[in-house]
Amino acid sequence: MPHQPTSNDLDQDQELAIAEMISDWLIQINSDDAVEQQSAQDAYQQWKTEHPQYLHIAQKLEMCFAQMQLIQQQPSSNKTVIQPLLQSKKKKTGKSRTTKYGLLLLAGFTPLALYFQQNTPTYLLADIRSKTGEWRTETLADGTQITLKNKTALNIHYSNDQRIIELVIGDILVNVAPDPSRPFSVLVDQGSIRALGTKFSVEYQIDHTDLIMLESKVLARSSKHPIKDGFVQERQVKAGERIYLTHDGIHTMPNVDIQNIEYEWKNQTLVAEEQSLTVVLDQLNQHHRGNIYYDKKKLANINVTAVVPLNNTENAMQLLQNALPQLSIKHIGGYIYWVDLSE
Helix, strand or coil: CCCCCCHHHCCHHHHHHHHHHHHHHHHHHCCCCHHHHHHHHHHHHHHHHHCHHHHHHHHHHHHHHHHHHHHHCCCHHHCCCCHHHHCCCCCCCCCCHHHHHHHHHHCCCCHHHHHHHHCCHHHHCCCEEECCCCEEEEECCCCCEEEEEEEEEEEEEECCCCEEEEEEEEEEEEECCCCCCCCEEEEECCEEEEECCCEEEEEECCCEEEEEECCCEEEEEECCCCCCCCCECEEEEECCCEEEEECCEEEEECCCCHHHHHHHHHHCEEEEEEEEHHHHHHHHHHHCCCEEEECHHHHCCCEEEEEEECCCHHHHHHHHHHHCCCEEEEEECCCEEEEEECC
16 A cells, blocks of 8 residues: 655655645635635635644644734734735735745745745746746737746847847747847847747756747857857757757757647647656646655656646646556645655
8 A cells, every 4th residue: 555645754845835735725714705715714624634644734824824813913013024924915816925925934934035046036027927837828019929838937128120038937939920120039048049930939947948949940049159069059940940058059959749849838738758757747746836746766667658738737647647557646635746656
């Protein structure tokens, strides 16, 4: 029988993920929306009944939330420090991120440093951004359409003679509107991509930028001077081709199946063809609001062929369980999954 996680098994990241989930419920339970209150209360009580091994975390956060509410009722001179953590709680905007992280901080968890590490000022202040698990399409003033995938942020720099998108973080699909008088470019740390056609995707990461050409062509330029041996400074990329822009120059990757890439963007999926299970789980984890835990070494030799939904973790996990019966997938609430081999 698969090992059932207990409170003693949790590492710091797992404990924090459970604490964040509980904090979300507590904030909803104390919202101004009666329907939201009741729904959250029911879900929270059911979770506590099903997972008594985590009640000590719940009790600690409940106590801290009560303390925060008491402080809020005190004269202003006694709540100078705590007020910024509470001031947005009653806004009609769903769960208050500020309140949640303040609650966790008071409870002895330390998510604030983690929060600002994961959400840098450049991300938070970007012109357009999307959250973890979110897919959204924006139509810019010139008619260009940009789809943001998962946690993505970009800045728009348009002028009378050029159109520049600065990709801060994440993954975008660009469908460029024609404008011969104003060339269109995407800027990343490792270089630039100038559109000579219409449709392409760009995924920016710290060590490289992944460019996939879907229609027509672009001109990619590396910001590296001089480039490293085996790399090139500039290259025209045509439909079906893929390159990495790195700090060493441009690296050519194997060609892609355009239909698969377009299907993935249209349907918010991952098309896996004999793909390593750990790679699939990595992708799911990036799109999941909580955490998916697994041992990469134990799962390293397992491949999967499937169309995996990235916008619904529960369905994706059920699909993987059906396709790979040797897996043991444990689910805690809406946020945390453990994936292991059945014993």
